Amino acid sequence: MIELKQISKVYGSGNKKTTALSGLDLTIGKGEIFGIIGHSGAGKSTLIRCINLLERPSTGEVWINGVQMTRLGKKQLQKERRRIGMIFQHFNLLSSATVYDNIAFPLRLSGTPKSRIDEKVKELLALVGLEQHGSKYPAQLSGGQKQRVGIARALASEPDVLLCDEATSALDPQTTDSILKLLLDINKQFNLTIVLITHEMHVIQSICDQVAVIHQGGIVEQGPVANVFLKPQHPITRDFIQRESDQGESLQELTGTASGASQPVKITFLGDKTYESILSQTVRRTGVDFAILQGKISTIKTVPYGQLIVRFEGSDEAVQRTLEELAKQGLDVEVMN
Template identity: 65%
Template sequence: MIRLEGITKQYHTGSKQVDALSGVDLTVARGEIFGVIGHSGAGKSTLLRSINLLERPSGGRVFVDGKELTALGAKQLQSERRRIGMIFQHFHLLSSATVADNIAFPLKLVKTPKAEIERKVSELLSLTGLEDHRHKYPSQLSGGQKQRVGIARALANDPQVLLCDEATSALDPQTTNSILNLLLDINRRFGLTIVLITHEMHVIRSICDRVAVIHGGRLVEQGPVTEVFLKPQHPVTREFIEQVTDPVELPSSGDEAARLLRLTFLGDSTYEPILSRAVQSTGVTFSILQGTISKLKDTPYGQLVVKLEGDGEAVKQTIETLRANGLDVEVL
């Protein structure tokens, strides 16, 4: 659906050149929710805006639904952009227009018939839970309500792609979750392809199918969220994982450390008593030092840090049994 090939972006400040993006290759499949996470200044906003050419790359090619946007003239590009909705961190609403008029604005720009505008606005007000706010102005709305208006406006032209520029970073945690649930519902209901950028791993964990980690204008890691979250390879990725996990304090004894394990459960095995069954068969005892059960989008997962005590051979057999039952076992 979306393909970026060798995207570079340079800015010039006086005689100095700043490389915002350096050779970025990225593919987003139709209908998936793809997240890009990075620290401030990493290049994630520049990357997102390169997709609809609000930021024209210095080099490389951008394809959306099989069309190379970087090869289009101004008029053709304007037409293709109508198929790409965008929502922003600070909403960008028209302060002197009502909620209904803000949603209708993109439709009026393309001279949509009045009856069709009314039908579409009513449909989007219902979709985003704003029916009772039709005649209100942005100053009368909460942050979450403003973002719902922004989402409704972005959907007015029935886009195939929705770009989300830090769409929840200005919101409190409860409102963030409601907006994420709305985006997930829209994705499932309409098969809309969503690309979002964020600096919050909670956002990635909640709704994304795949994720790319950007650092210094380069993608340093990418893959399915389950893989990147549970087995991070890059130090920056590990930093973001620590946002939503507690650090592990390991005993100082070398002998104990050799018997410390991190167990990762994924899918249905998360709720199975695999550890209990494994130690029953080997006579090893265990204590849990840390544990969590949660979800990565719809996939349940669990991680336990445990200390095993028993005969060395029995501990080894326990580890083999755990791995044979599909657990990822890391000896700490």
């Protein structure tokens, strides 16, 4: 669906040259919600703007639906861009136009008949839950309502791809969740490919299928959200997840107060196993005791997961047998140093 090949973006020249992206490769499948996460200055906004060539890469190729965007002339590029919707952090609405006219704007630009414009705008107002707000102006709307207008406008040309540039960063947590739910519903209803950039792991965890972590202009880790979130490999990824976990006490503080010399063990449950009594049944069979040092249950998109950090008490042989039995039952077991 979307393929970026060796994308680089350099600003300036000579001593003032700045490299925003460096030899970046990325593939995004049809119908996926693909998250790109990174700190400020990592290159994520440049990356998403290279997809629709609002920023033209210095080197590399951008392919969308089998079309090499980087080879298109101006007229062809404008035509292809109609298949790519985009929503922004600060909404970018026309302040002097009504909600209705903001949504109708791209349709008028493309020469859509007036009767079809009216029909389409009403459909989109209903889709984003703003049926009663068509005659209002952006200044009369809340932040969440403005973003819903932005989403409706982006969908007006019936795109194949929706790019979201920090679309929830200016919103409060409750409004953020409602916008994420709307994007998830749109993805399901239209099989729309969504590329979403953010610096918030909560956003990735809530709706994304795949995630790429960008740092200093390159992708340092990527894969299914559950894999990356539950077993992060890169220090930048671990930092994002640690900030998201909101668990005040560090593992060192927790284990420092525990008696005994056994190492803590992180046990991860995914899917239906999250709610099964696997741990208690296993320790009854192996004859060990355990103390829970830390734990949480949450969801990744719609899939439940749980993580426990425990300290087992028993003979080395019994503890080892416990770890092996837990692993055989499909749990991820990690002895922590």
